Amino acid sequence: MGASRAVRRYSYQAKRAMFESLSDKFRKILKDVRGQGTLTESNVQAILKEVRLALLEADVNFTIVKDFVAAVKEKAMGKEVLESLSPGQQFTKIVYDELASLLGGEDAGLDLKGRPSVVMLVGLQGSGKTTTTAKLALHLKKKGRNPYIVPADLFRLAAVLQLKKLASDIRVDCFDSEPYSSPADICREAFRVAGLKGYDILLVDTAGRLHIDDALMTELRSMREILSPSEVLFVADSMTGQDAVNTAKGFNESIGITGVILTKFDGDARGGAALSMRVSTGRPIKFIGTGEKADALEVFHPSRLAGRILDMGDVLTLIEKAQATFDEKQAKELEKKIKRDEFTLEDFKEQLQQIKKLGSLDSILSMVPGFDAIRKSKDISVDEKELVRIEAIINSMTRGERQNPSVLNASRRQRIARGSGTRVQEVNKLMNQYADMRKMMKKLKKAGPMGLKGLFSRMS
Amino acid sequence: MNESKGKEDRMFKKLKAGFEGLKAGLARTHNAIMGGVEAAFTGKSREDILESLEESLILSDVGVTASTEIVDKLREVLAGRDEEKLRQHLRDSVYEMLKKVERPLEITSSPFVIMVLGVNGVGKTTTIGKLASRLSSEGRSVVLAAGDTFRAAAIEQLEGWGKRTGCPVIRQAQGGDPGAVVFDAMKAATARRADVVLLDTAGRLHTKANLMEELKKVQRVAGRELPGAPHENLLVLDASTGQNALSQARLFNEAVGVTGIALTKLDGTAKGGIIIAIARELGIPVRFVGVGEKVEDLKEFDAREFAEALI
Ligand SMILES: Nc1nc2c(ncn2[C@@H]2O[C@H](COP(=O)(O)OP(=O)(O)OP(=O)(O)O)[C@@H](O)[C@H]2O)c(=O)[nH]1
Ligand SMILES: Nc1nc2c(ncn2[C@@H]2O[C@H](COP(=O)(O)OP(=O)(O)OP(=O)(O)O)[C@@H](O)[C@H]2O)c(=O)[nH]1
Ligand SMILES: [Mg+2]
Ligand SMILES: [Mg+2]
Numbered sequence: 088m089g090a091s092r093a094v095r096r097y098s099y100q101a102k103r104a105m106f107e108s109l110s111d112k113f114r115k116i117l118k119d120v121r122g123q124g125t126l127t128e129s130n131v132q133a134i135l136k137e138v139r140l141a142l143l144e145a146d147v148n149f150t151i152v153k154d155f156v157a158a159v160k161e162k163a164m165g166k167e168v169l170e171s172l173s174p175g176q177q178f179t180k181i182v183y184d185e186l187a188s189l190l191g192g193e194d195a196g197l198d199l200k201g202r203p204s205v206v207m208l209v210g211l212q213g214s215g216k217t218t219t220t221a222k223l224a225l226h227l228k229k230k231g232r233n234p235y236i237v238p239a240d241l242f243r244l245a246a247v248l249q250l251k252k253l254a255s256d257i258r259v260d261c262f263d264s265e266p267y268s269s270p271a272d273i274c275r276e277a278f279r280v281a282g283l284k285g286y287d288i289l290l291v292d293t294a295g296r297l298h299i300d301d302a303l304m305t306e307l308r309s310m311r312e313i314l315s316p317s318e319v320l321f322v323a324d325s326m327t328g329q330d331a332v333n334t335a336k337g338f339n340e341s342i343g344i345t346g347v348i349l350t351k352f353d354g355d356a357r358g359g360a361a362l363s364m365r366v367s368t369g370r371p372i373k374f375i376g377t378g379e380k381a382d383a384l385e386v387f388h389p390s391r392l393a394g395r396i397l398d399m400g401d402v403l404t405l406i407e408k409a410q411a412t413f414d415e416k417q418a419k420e421l422e423k424k425i426k427r428d429e430f431t432l433e434d435f436k437e438q439l440q441q442i443k444k445l446g447s448l449d450s451i452l453s454m455v456p457g458f459d460a461i462r463k464s465k466d467i468s469v470d471e472k473e474l475v476r477i478e479a480i481i482n483s484m485t486r487g488e489r490q491n492p493s494v495l496n497a498s499r500r501q502r503i504a505r506g507s508g509t510r511v512q513e514v515n516k517l518m519n520q521y522a523d524m525r526k527m528m529k530k531l532k533k534a535g536p537m538g539l540k541g542l543f544s545r546m547s
Numbered sequence: 548m549n550e551s552k553g554k555e556d557r558m559f560k561k562l563k564a565g566f567e568g569l570k571a572g573l574a575r576t577h578n579a580i581m582g583g584v585e586a587a588f589t590g591k592s593r594e595d596i597l598e599s600l601e602e603s604l605i606l607s608d609v610g611v612t613a614s615t616e617i618v619d620k621l622r623e624v625l626a627g628r629d630e631e632k633l634r635q636h637l638r639d640s641v642y643e644m645l646k647k648v649e650r651p652l653e654i655t656s657s658p659f660v661i662m663v664l665g666v667n668g669v670g671k672t673t674t675i676g677k678l679a680s681r682l683s684s685e686g687r688s689v690v691l692a693a694g695d696t697f698r699a700a701a702i703e704q705l706e707g708w709g710k711r712t713g714c715p716v717i718r719q720a721q722g723g724d725p726g727a728v729v730f731d732a733m734k735a736a737t738a739r740r741a742d743v744v745l746l747d748t749a750g751r752l753h754t755k756a757n758l759m760e761e762l763k764k765v766q767r768v769a770g771r772e773l774p775g776a777p778h779e780n781l782l783v784l785d786a787s788t789g790q791n792a793l794s795q796a797r798l799f800n801e802a803v804g805v806t807g808i809a810l811t812k813l814d815g816t817a818k819g820g821i822i823i824a825i826a827r828e829l830g831i832p833v834r835f836v837g838v839g840e841k842v843e844d845l846k847e848f849d850a851r852e853f854a855e856a857l858i
Binding site: 140143144145146148149211212213214215242243244245246248249250252253256297298299324326327328329330331333334337351353354355356357359360379 | 602605606607608610611666667668669670697698699700701703704706707708752753754755785787788789790791792794812814815816817818821840
């Protein structure tokens with residue numbers, strides 16, 4: 088291969104593994120505060136520095152970071168340290184809550200008044216408008232609506248064909264834009280046809296443009312006048328940097344947007360641009376795009392994004408979910424068993440079932456702080472089937488074996504493997520895991536009275 | 548753990564923290580006084596100026612770490628509080644950093660295969676169209692290969708560029724194997740004695756292992772059919788991308804080795820400062836910048852011009 092290939096390679100993974108999660112840093116800074124009563128100027132200052140850094144690294148706009156840090160400082164100073172939370176946890180909660188509240192409420196939904204109602208998709212070049220048009224159409228169709236797709240990008244090569252193909256893939260009707268020579272003509276005609284044919288929502292894809300392109304912004308305004316849309320959605324790339332403020336503001340000021348859709352969230356961008364856009368336009372973020380396929384559209388959850396921006400996982404949601412799922416009584420029961428060293432495989436199975444109630448393994452793990460970083464550095468892929476296999480193995484044991492796994496000799500293990508459709512190695516692996524778990528529980532027991540809360544407090 | 552030793556440790560830490568706090572407090576007072584004195588003369592202290600320079604770097608997506616380092620260096624080497632002087636010095640140092648990666652693309656063999664890669668929507672296909680026009684106007688015969696068999700109408704988009712620039716397009720059906728397209732393209736290029744092959748690839752996020760594997764395979768097929776190919780792996784980055792562009796550059800580089808960068812969409816308000824962090828860490832040559840959607844909107848990267856526009 089050519090000499091030019093001798094570009095210095097870089098071990099990204101090593102670097103990534105060095106990153107600490109923000110909540111780890113908080114915990115370190117604050118580990119001496121417990122029992123002091125209040126957070127003090129100096130430790131708050133150190134933490135705020137970390138917050139600032141995390142937000143800037145996540146691409147939140149510089150000016151917005153400044154305001155944010157000032158707001159958090161005000162909230163944190165002199166605050167009493169709650170008994171129930173460690174100072175690290177408490178600070179995490181303050182930062183996190185502030186961020187989530189700035190990011191806006193849950194589920195802003197679509198405003199679909201008018202008949203037919205019109206949704207316009209606008210944004211910079213390549214942000215994902217055309218793909219998102221198809222995604223929205225599918226989303227609405229699944230809800231029982233009758234959407235009509237309108238391609239109005241006559242500028243980019245094959246843009247109309249692109250949308251036509253996407254529309255036919257999801258079996259949604261698409262206006263034939265090809266005979267027309269201007270977006271305004273397309274809008275007028277498509278609106279008329281939609282009325283005649285009884286479509287209830289028009290989804291209008293527009294050409295990508297820069298907010299500083301006066302001619303093209305004027306074109307958008309005239310489309311807007313013709314269509315009177317109930318939604319003008321700004322489709323933006325979640326990898327956008329500091330400029331997010333300028334573009335979102337630019338579009339909002341010149342045509343008035345009603346909401347934002349962030350695309351390409353399936354990568355490793357921290358997505359701080361979301362905060363920039365939300366704060367600088369005051370408009371809600373409505374959906375996020377999480378893939379190239381038509382069904383990769385999700386309703387936006389501020390708390391999840393807050394965790395992602397701070398790179399600390401969705402800690403609070405995880406804690407809340409865990410609390411809601413494990414009821415107090417069960418937790419007490421479990422605690423007792425752990426104390427008496429009676430935690431059996433039967434209990435283990437029950438726990439697995441509880442975990443399953445929390446959601447997919449992948450979604451649980453991604454809520455754990457720092458896990459995303461670990462996953463990336465170690466290239467872990469979470470195998471949902473593993474849980475199923477574990478359950479099958481335990482199910483294939485006799486009651487006696489579950490109560491007292493020490494009787495599991497080689498031939499019994501063979502039998503279990505056959506019965507559960509797994510391999511002996513997998514049975515052995517599970518037994519090792521179980522042994523490790525018991526060891527860990529013994530340690531926890533020594534560390535003092537620990538409920539589930541104790542387990543989770545290690546995370547934040 | 549030993550009880551009393553733990554206590555001692557905590558005491559010591561508290562004392563140390565107190566001392567650090569005092570030191571920081573004194574430094575702040577000192578700075579405030581000195582800054583005040585300076586500000587009384589000009590309205591802007593040296594620290595104010597340095598801070599605002601750092602701010603403008605961060606706002607250009609240079610990144611906090613790099614911005615801080617660059618300004619700290621400036622703080623060290625240049626005294627005074629002449630704002631224009633400080634600013635010019637900063638530009639110069641940015642220029643110095645970027646000069647090393649200002650290395651234009653050289654077509655050194657024939658057929659010379661350029662594989663164009665990057666995340667979704669950054670401008671790969673458009674950059675190919677612009678490059679095709681540039682290279683043919685230099686008298687080279689160019690073949691385009693429609694290696695994006697995934698995205699709807701990606702092939703037709705490239706064919707549109709083929710028509711515009713008068714370059715033949717090697718294609719297969721949508722949904723086909725990109726490796727097969729590359730195979731055909733290598734054969735066609737050899738048969739036609741083409742000078743350059745521009746190979747389009749589907750947009751892919753750098754974190755998707757399976758898609759990166761696919762890219763490696765495309766690269767292998769090219770190399771098998773034509774030893775040494777692809778001769779250039781041109782990574783396309785969108786200037787409006789923030790810190791994530793660094794992650795893109797790292798992972799694409801790890802997967803297939805990136806030999807050149809094209810930075811698109813510089814005609815907007817984004818500055819593309821992340822290219823500095825990429826240059827510092829990876830040293831990958833920056834070949835082109837995109838400044839619009841039309842065929843002529845591709846320029847060779849000019850480090851001086853870039854530095855001037857940045858701050
Ligand atoms: N991974 C991923 N890719 C996406 C997502 N949304 C869109 N894309 C991809 O991004 C690229 C650009 O998407 P388009 O829908 O063509 O973007 P656009 O805004 O219509 O582009 P222009 O019309 O050229 O301005 C395509 O490769 C899409 O497949 C997403 O949520 N995740
Ligand atoms: N303003 C501006 N727009 C550009 C530039 N380069 C490309 N574009 C636009 O960006 C959008 C996406 O360009 P494409 O060439 O389709 O991007 P791509 O990387 O091939 O996209 P996928 O194949 O979907 O991943 C199109 O609307 C282009 O016209 C540029 O330098 N400036
Ligand atoms: Mg489009
Ligand atoms: Mg393309």
